[in-house]
Every structure is written in structure tokens, then in C-alpha cells.
Amino acid sequence: MDPDDYAEAVLDTVERIPPGKVMAYGDVAEMVGTGGPRQVGRVMAHFGGGVPWWRVLRADGSPPSGHEVRALEEYRVEGTPLRPDGRRVDMRRARWDGA
Template structure:
């Protein structure tokens, strides 16, 4: 197991840090944004190095919170006002998904 994130992991973590409160990205969305890997690779990065970033803002494609961390993630969603599905257990991806081009002032902010 690597002790330090490699270049790919740093790209993933930097992307996660940019997700605003109340918004989310799916694992596959992050892979698309960084231009390499896929959902599983992003998941591996998050499992190894994601503790220092807002990990709860990275969800499964169906809006489900990270496996094994559902209770804590749902608490964070409520605090941040993240839109949830009517069942209250998944994020409403249509309303909560974020893309960097939505950032005020562009990607450098």
C-alpha cells in the first residue's frame, strides 16, 4: 500500500477538494474530469487517501453515499443542505451534481 499519493491520486484529491458544499460528483465523474482511470480507480484513491478531503461529496452513480460511511455522509449532507432523494438515503444527482464550469470566476477560484 502506498504511503504517499501519486500524481493521479493528487489529481483526484484536488478535484474532490473543489466540490462545493451541498454538491457532489460520482466516482466516474471524477475520473472523467481528471482524464484517466475510472470509478474503481477513483474509489481506490478515496479509500487510501480520502480522509483529508470532503469524501462525502463523492458518491455512487445512483446517489448512494460511500459504502460503509452512510451514516456520517448523510449527516454531512444534511448539514450542507445537499439535495436528497425522497427516500432520504441517496443524493438527488440531478440537483446536486456539480461541474467545475459552474464555479463563479472560473476554475481558479
């Protein structure tokens, strides 16, 4: 199954997120201009392996379910700001606005 136009738009947006920055699923949907967090999550689950998937997470800064260990490794490598608990991204400091 190949990605449709919506999936391509989501993946293009994710590829633009700079190292050390993140977006919530809803942020990606807002930037794409359609859909919502669940639709973005579905695209990422099916087609996200070829893009920096760890840069898309829940609005509370939690990494993608089932991929926490790998995502946290990527955050440390990229210098993504983490919360004091070290298990979540500091969304205030790390959220990318698309600019």
C-alpha cells in the same frame, strides 16, 4: 505510502467540489482525464480522509459504503438535495459539473 500524481489529481478535484454539491466516482475520473470509477474509489479509500469524501458517491446517489450515516449527516449540514427516500442524494439537482 504517499499519493502519486494521479491520486493528487483526484484529491485536488474532490477538494474543489462545493458544499451541497456532489460528483460520482466516474465524474471525478472524467474531470481528471484518466482512470475510471474504480481507480477513483481506490484513491478515496486510501487517501480520502483529508478531503470532503462524502461529496464523491455512486452514480445512483448512494453514499460511500460503510460511511452512510456520517455522509448523510454531512449532506444535511451542507443542504445537499436528497431523494424522497432520504437515503440517497438527488443526483439531478446535486451533481457538480466542475464549473
